[in-house]
Amino acid sequence: MVDKLDELLQTDRLFAETSKKEGSVAAYKKFLVKDAVFLPNRRGPFQGIDNICNAIKIPGVEYTMIWTPETGKVSESGDLGYTWGNYELSYLNEGKSEIEKGKYLNVWTRQLDGSWKVIVDMGNLS
16 A cells, blocks of 8 residues: 555656656646646746646746655645655756756645645745
8 A cells, every 4th residue: 555645755756757758837737726826936926727837838948847856744634735845947048058946845635536736836946
């Protein structure tokens, strides 16, 4: 039997892998609830999946967002949890390679089908 926290951390790793392979917008559409809240560094807040996806699009800029969860916690009832870890955003800015590093916190809720989805996503620069 898979531990509740291990299951949640595996889901966050899958979220990160989806972002790396398919892009952040595709990953967010797959792993966030429709009325999620996004609290990015120096902007926002943004609520709702469409607003969040518009906020993470950077016109004319191709970027890669990768992250690795460190740990988290799941409520005793098993329907709410959080993960936190480190992220790295790499992109070209006027032809120059840029990298931003920071920490993130995702709050997750278990869906009726047993899957986990993010209800709050926030991050800050380190």
